[in-house]
Amino acid sequence: MAAVIDSPTHPQHLVPADGLTPVIALVLTAADLQIDLVVQSLASSSRRPDLVLVIERTGDRAPARELMAALSDADLPSRLHELSRPVGLREAVVLAVTQLDLADVFDARAGGALFWLIPPGTVPQPDTLRLLLDDWRRSPSVGMVGPKHVSAEDPTRLRSLGIHPTRAGRLVAMPAPGTPDQGQYDTTTDVLAVPLGGLLIEAELLEELRGWDGAFVDVAADLDLGWRAQRLGRRVVVSPRARMLTRPGIAIATADTALRRRSARMVALTRVSGWAVIPLMVWMAVTSVVGAVGLLLAKRPPGRPLAGLMPDPRLKAMLEMAPKDIPAPSRMDQPQVFPAEGVRRKETDRDSTG
Numbered sequence: 047m048a049a050v051i052d053s054p055t056h057p058q059h060l061v062p063a064d065g066l067t068p069v070i071a072l073v074l075t076a077a078d079l080q081i082d083l084v085v086q087s088l089a090s091s092s093r094r095p096d097l098v099l100v101i102e103r104t105g106d107r108a109p110a111r112e113l114m115a116a117l118s119d120a121d122l123p124s125r126l127h128e129l130s131r132p133v134g135l136r137e138a139v140v141l142a143v144t145q146l147d148l149a150d151v152f153d154a155r156a157g158g159a160l161f162w163l164i165p166p167g168t169v170p171q172p173d174t175l176r177l178l179l180d181d182w183r184r185s186p187s188v189g190m191v192g193p194k195h196v197s198a199e200d201p202t203r204l205r206s207l208g209i210h211p212t213r214a215g216r217l218v219a220m221p222a223p224g225t226p227d228q229g230q231y232d233t234t235t236d237v238l239a240v241p242l243g244g245l246l247i248e249a250e251l252l253e254e255l256r257g258w259d260g261a262f263v264d265v266a267a268d269l270d271l272g273w274r275a276q277r278l279g280r281r282v283v284v285s286p287r288a289r290m291l292t293r294p295g296i297a298i299a300t301a302d303t304a305l306r307r308r309s310a311r312m313v314a315l316t317r318v319s320g321w322a323v324i325p326l327m328v329w330m331a332v333t334s335v336v337g338a339v340g341l342l343l344a345k346r347p348p349g350r351p352l353a354g355l356m357p358d359p360r361l362k363a364m365l366e367m368a369p370k371d372i373p374a375p376s377r378m379d380q381p382q383v384f385p386a387e388g389v390r391r392k393e394t395d396r397d398s399t400g
Contacts (some may be wrong), residue, residue, distance in 0.1 A: 239272025
């Protein structure tokens with residue numbers, strides 16, 4: 047069981063800042079949580095969250111208690127949700143929001159809520175939430191918005207801007223972590239998915255999707271969540287103007303380990319149309335073999351043919367007779383943004399629709 051404890055600064059019925067849409071910041075605690083920076087950013091935000099839900103998920107209550115005290119001093123309405131056992135970030139979010147009764151927290155006139163996720167290792171900028179909300183309001187079809195992640199050590203360097211897979215599930219680094227931020231990616235809008243850190247998502251959409259699939263690891267779970275949202279006809283977009291300072295290993299958008307690569311491929315196989323599963327499996331097998339041969343070619347000693355490394359004469363002959371021209375990559379292995387089925391094209395401002 048999990049306990050929910052009210053902060054002394056928390057009134058019984060909050061009124062959203064815009065009078066319509068409550069925004070709940072979900073701050074997940076850990077020993078390395080930068081409490082002072084996070085609270086300072088939220089307190090000085092040009093659009094404050096209407097409620098800060100502190101999620102204690104590690105079993106160490108000290109950071110959560112310290113964060114609650116800092117939020118109270120900053121006059122930020124807050125609640126504490128303590129989990130009875132250590133869990134991962136995504137599972138902690140689902141467990142916490144499932145037990146949050148929004149009708150008990152906000153005024154009855156408030157509409158559908160938005161969750162804003164702030165995991166350890168991320169610090170939003172004072173205008174991050176406002177800019178995310180601006181992009182969310184641009185179209186009623188937008189269900190998820192993610193920020194631009196820049197290095198906490200050097201904010202002029204990019205970490206990620208959305209998750210970009212190919213149809214075969216290979217994750218493409220766009221941009222590559224460490225790329226100088228010169229605005230070259232600021233025209234990016236629609237993507238297939240965004241990382242968990244800084245994600246702004248509609249509460250009803252998260253409930254309909256039933257959260258992240260525990261069968262996939264971190265970046266693959268985020269990819270799967272965005273993929274399923276697209277299948278429901280909801281757009282996933284990035285807001286390049288909204289920035290978050292992010293430490294290494296957070297807001298991952300590339301498959302930099304074998305486990306992440308396999309998990310991302312499994313997402314592609316799981317979510318693709320039934321008729322396309324077998325062709326996709328064949329394509330994955332072929333590209334894996336070609337990739338392995340390419341790596342072997344790159345590592346061969348200078349001036350020696352590849353066949354010279356092979357003990358079997360038949361393999362030598364086959365490789366020596368193989369054509370040297372490498373075919374152009376298939377469209378199947380190019381970065382894709384898959385159009386969602388039934389996406390509403392009406393670009394009416396949410397405020398005007400009431």
